[in-house]
Amino acid sequence: MSETIDQTTDAPVTPSPTDALWVERNGVRTYTGFSARGARVEVGPVEAGAVFTPGELLKIALAACAGMSSDRAFARRLGDDYAVTIRVEDPKDMAEDRYPTLTEKFEVDLSWLDQTDRDKLVTIAQRAIDKACTVGRTLKAGAEVPPAQFAPPAEQG
Known part of the structure; x- marks a missing residue:
């Protein structure tokens, strides 16, 4: 297992277990991606506009x-x-x-x-x-x- 260093304290940080990640369908070829930490991102085709x-x-x-x-x-x-x-x-x-x-x-x-x-x-x-x-x-x-x-x-x- 590799070890990372917290850049603010120079203390070793133990990697967290895999956080849950998922997408939910919004419409035709458009989805919202979520993390268990509350982050979200809109995903879809270029034609859908303001999405990645x-x-x-x-x-x-x-x-x-x-x-x-x-x-x-x-x-x-x-x-x-x-x-x-x-x-x-x-x-x-x-x-x-x-x-x-x-x-x-x-x-x-x-x-x-x-x-x-x-x-x-x-x-x-x-x-x-x-x-x-x-x-x-x-x-x-x-x-x-x-x-x-x-x-x-x-x-x-």
């Missing part, structure tokens, strides 16, 4: 995971209030209906660092991402996706 597509959520998850994993490295060198935007804009292969490449592009001002310090910070940030980004590590490992399971709705008591 599942592919967009995949890209956002990868970008956010890379950002969270590298946050401490950047904050130590750039300060707690550093600004960063992380984009994942690689196109979908329409014929295969998948994303063959997902590239994280960090937009962060490192111009005030000399080249040696810039290279060192980028290396440290990349190591942090490679070690701690669960989404990236899962994708790189080629996570198994078994066939969907189908069951009647749980009875409400």
Whole structure:
């Protein structure tokens, strides 16, 4: 079991058990995703308007995971209030209906660092991402996706 560190206290944090996640259908191809912690996200096709597509959520998850994993490295060198935007804009292969490449592009001002310090910070940030980004590590490992399971709705008591 790997151990993470709480960035506010530098204390080890034991990973929580898997939080319940689910989606509920709202209408034709539109869903709301929920977490047991109360978070929600609207999901659907582009035509549905202000929703995320599942592919967009995949890209956002990868970008956010890379950002969270590298946050401490950047904050130590750039300060707690550093600004960063992380984009994942690689196109979908329409014929295969998948994303063959997902590239994280960090937009962060490192111009005030000399080249040696810039290279060192980028290396440290990349190591942090490679070690701690669960989404990236899962994708790189080629996570198994078994066939969907189908069951009647749980009875409400």
